[in-house]
Amino acid sequence: MSQQQAARSTTAGATDATAATPPGAGMAADIADQPEAFARLAETQSGAIADIAAEIARERPRFVMFTARGTSDHAALYAAYLTEIRLGIPAGLASPSAITVYGARPDLSEALVVGVSQSGGSPDIAEVLRVASESGARTLAVTNNPESPLAKQAGLNIDVSAGHEKAVAATKTYTAELLALFMLIEGIRAGDGKLAGDEAAAVAALPELARTVLADETPVQLAARYRFAERLVTTGRGYAYPTARETALKLMETSYLSALSFSGADLLHGPLAMADPDIPVLAIVGDGPGGNAMRDVIGRLGERRADVVSIGASDVEGAPIRIPVPAVDERLAPMLDILPLQRLALALALNRGENPDAPRGLRKVTETL
Template sequence: MAADVNEQPAGYARLLEPSSLTAIAQVAAVIAERRPKHVVFTARGTSDHAALYAAYLTEIRLNLPAGLASPSAITLFGARPDMSEALVIGVSQSGGSPDLTEVLRVARASGALTLAVTNNPDSPLTSAAELAIDVVSGHERAVAATKTYTAELLALLLLVEGIRAGDGRLPADERAALDTLPDLAERTLADPLPGQLAARYRFADRMVTTGRGYAYPTAREAALKLMETSYLPALAFSGADLLHGPLAMTDPDVPVLAVVGAGPGGTAMREVVTKVGERRADLVVVGPADVPGAAARMPVPQVDERYAPLLDILPVQRLALALALARGEDPDAPRGLHKVTSTL
C-alpha cells in the first residue's frame, strides 16, 4: 500500500502526458458533439466516490444533471430505464464487476452513449461500452485502492473539462495549473503528520468524516479506507447532512476528520467545524489553512477547488496506512477482501 500511495505523483504525470491527454480529448470531443441531456454514473466502492466527484463536476462545470445509477434496479429487478438521451459512464478499476457491465449493456441497448473508465482496457466493462478511457495507473499491489482512485479522479476531471471546451482540448491556463499536480502531490506526501496521528487514534472506537461539495467524495473515501484497512468504524457525512441530526453523536471520544478547503465548499464547512467544536469533538482538518478549534491539520497546498480532491485524499491514505499498522493489521491484504469484487 505504501508503494502504491507513493506512486501517485508519477500517475498524475502519466495522465498529463500528450498521449493520454490526446486519448481523453478524443473521447471528450465525441461526447460534446453528441450533446447528452444528462449523465448517469455507475460504480462500486472506491470508484463510486470517484464517480460522485465527477457528478459534482458535471453539474457545476457542464450544467448537466448528473446522478449515480442503482445497478440492482437493472440486474436484480429487471428495470429497463430509457437512457437514450444520456451519457452513461461506468467507473471501475478492474472493469470486472458484472453488474456495472450489465448497466452499460442495457444503457447502450436503449440508445445511450456509454463510456468505460478503467485501469484495465481489456476488461468486460470496456467491451460493453462505446467509448473507453484507460487511467494508466499500472498494477496496484494492495487490495485497498489508492493510486487507481486518484487516477480515476484526474481522468474524470480531464474528461469533463474537455467536454466543456467542446473539442476536448484544455485551455492553456488549465493545462499549466494541472501540470503542477505531480509536484504538489510529492510535497503533500512528504508531510510527516499523518503518520504521527496514528498513535493518537490507535484506540479509537469510531470516527466521523465530513466535507462539502468537491470535498464530500473525499470524506466518503476517507471513511472507506479507514474501515477496510484498520477495521475502524467510520461514518461519512456531507457537512450539511451532519448538521441535520448526526452531529449529536460527536463528542470528545469521537474523532472528526473534516476536509476544509478553499472556495464555496470550504467556506460552508467552517460553519460545520464551528458546530463540531461546540460539541468538543476531537477535530482534525485536512486543508490548506488552519481552522479555529482543530486539534491538528494535515496540510495540503491551496489549489482550485476542483483539483483539491486529488491532493486532499493523499494524507488520509497515509493516515489509514499508518493506523492499520499501529493497530497490528495488514493494510495490504484486509481480511475478507479481494482486488476484484463481483456483484450482481
C-alpha cells in the same frame, strides 16, 4: 524430489516470500507512486481523452449517469458534482441493482452513461452499460484495464493508466480516476476536448504538489494518536464530500475501524448529536465554496468539544489540528486531499497490528450483480 516434497518446498517458499514482505509495503508503494501516475496519465492519455471529450461535446447529452461500486463510486460522485457545476447537465449515480436484480429498463436515450471501475471486472457495472446502450445511450468506461469486460462493453473507453496496484485497497487507481474524469469533463466544457491553459498548467503541476503532500509526516503522527479509537467521522461538502467518503472506506477496510461519513450539511441534520471528545472528526475544508460552507459546521462541532482535524491549506477555527495540503483550485483539491488520508489509513492499520495490503475477507476484484 517427490511430489509431496515439492509441494512442501513450494509452500515454504511462498511463506518465506510473504514473510519477507513487510505488512503495508504494497499499499505504501501504491501511495508513493501517485505523483508518477498523475504524470503518466497526462502524458500518455491526454490526447485520447480529448478526442472522447470532443465527441461527447458534439452530441451534448441531456443527462449523465455514472455507475460504479466501492472506491470508484466516490470518483463517480466527484464527477457528478463536476458535471452539474461545470457543464450544467443533470447528473446522478445509478443504482445497478435496479437493473441487475429488479430487471428495470429505464429510458436512457440521449444520456451519457459512464461506468467507473478500477478493474472493469464487476458484472453489474457492465450490465448497466449494456442495458443503457440498448436504450439508446452513449456509453463510456473509465478503467485501469482497457481489456476488461466493462471496457469491451462500452462504446468509448478511457484508460487511467495507473499501473499495477499491489495492495487490495485502491489508492493510485482512485486518484487516477479523479484526474481522468476531470480531464474528460473539462474537455467537454471546452468543446474541442482540450484543457484551457490554466487547467493544463494545473494538471502539469499535480505531480510535484503530490510529492510535497506525501512528504509531510502529520498523518503518521495522527495514527499514533488514534490507535485506540473505536469510531471516527469524516465530513466535507461539495468536491470534498467524495474525499470524506473515500477516507471512511479506507479506514474501514484497512483498520477495521467503524468510520462514518457525512456531508457537512447532513451532519447538522442529526448526526451532530453523537459528536463528543472521544470521536475524532476528519473534516476536509478547502478554500472554495465547499470549504467555506464547512466552517460553520466546524464551529458547531467545536461547541460539542469534538476532536476535529481539518485537512486544508489554512487553519480553521474549531479544528486545533490540521493536515496541510497546498491551496489549489477546488476542482483539483480531491486529488491531493486524499493523499495524506491514505497515509493515515496505512499508518493506523500498522499501528493497530493489521496488514493493510490484504484486508480480511476482501479481494482485489469484487464481482457483484
